[in-house]
Amino acid sequence: MEGYKVFQVGPLKVNSTILYSKGEAFIFDPGAESERLVQFLKENNLSLKGIFLTHGHVDHFGQVKRLKEVYPNAKVCLNRKDLFLLSEELWPGFATYLGAELNPSVDLFISEGDKFKLGNLTVEIYETPGHTPGSVVYFVPQLELLIAGDLLFKGNVGRWDLPGGNFEDLKRSLKRVFKSFPETATVITGHYDLTTLGYEKRNNPILHEL
Numbered sequence: 224m225e226g227y228k229v230f231q232v233g234p235l236k237v238n239s240t241i242l243y244s245k246g247e248a249f250i251f252d253p254g255a256e257s258e259r260l261v262q263f264l265k266e267n268n269l270s271l272k273g274i275f276l277t278h279g280h281v282d283h284f285g286q287v288k289r290l291k292e293v294y295p296n297a298k299v300c301l302n303r304k305d306l307f308l309l310s311e312e313l314w315p316g317f318a319t320y321l322g323a324e325l326n327p328s329v330d331l332f333i334s335e336g337d338k339f340k341l342g343n344l345t346v347e348i349y350e351t352p353g354h355t356p357g358s359v360v361y362f363v364p365q366l367e368l369l370i371a372g373d374l375l376f377k378g379n380v381g382r383w384d385l386p387g388g389n390f391e392d393l394k395r396s397l398k399r400v401f402k403s404f405p406e407t408a409t410v411i412t413g414h415y416d417l418t419t420l421g422y423e424k425r426n427n428p429i430l431h432e433l
């Protein structure tokens with residue numbers, strides 16, 4: 224059994240993804256409602272090996288600490304360039320609003336070219352700065368799945384006006400993603416609806432202005 228399941232969590236509908244194969248699982252961006260993620264892992268007898276963050280924003284890492292209480296051996300993975308963001312709540316009261324805990328500890332720094340095996344699946348890491356300096360996307364070739372964080376949304380692109388954001392980098396990263404992966408790839412965006420690269424290529428008005 225292998226595949227993925229997306230949970231829209233918290234008031235901002237962050238897309239948290241559980242990727243699984245052969246009884247093992249990775250979770251991407253456990254921003255809120257981690258009890259739903261834990262329930263799925265338990266119901267499917269999955270052992271959690273890794274907690275991967277697309278970037279260091281509190282709405283995406285908000286329940287890393289809670290997950291670690293249940294799965295202390297799961298490795299928390301982040302690009303080092305976003306480490307400075309783990310103590311930031313971005314706006315006063317934002318962490319409380321999200322039910323998030325700041326300052327999770329990181330076990331492993333990931334960077335461009337890293338690959339992780341999960342049963343029959345491979346997770347490839349590409350650095351895609353712009354929304355934050357340490358933003359990455361995760362690509363699973365066997366499933367044509369792109370976990371894109373806040374780089375790309377259905378009909379929109381990530382914002383670049385938060386600490387460490389950079390518009391030129393964002394443009395470069397978006398171009399690279401569209402060049403590197405197939406149009407049929409499913410995109411798990413950072414929030415709200417999922418999409419495909421082909422759909423965005425044809426329909427995303429912001430991309431055409433870049």
Ligand SMILES: [Zn+2]
Pocket residue numbers: 278280354373
């Ligand atoms: Zn973000």
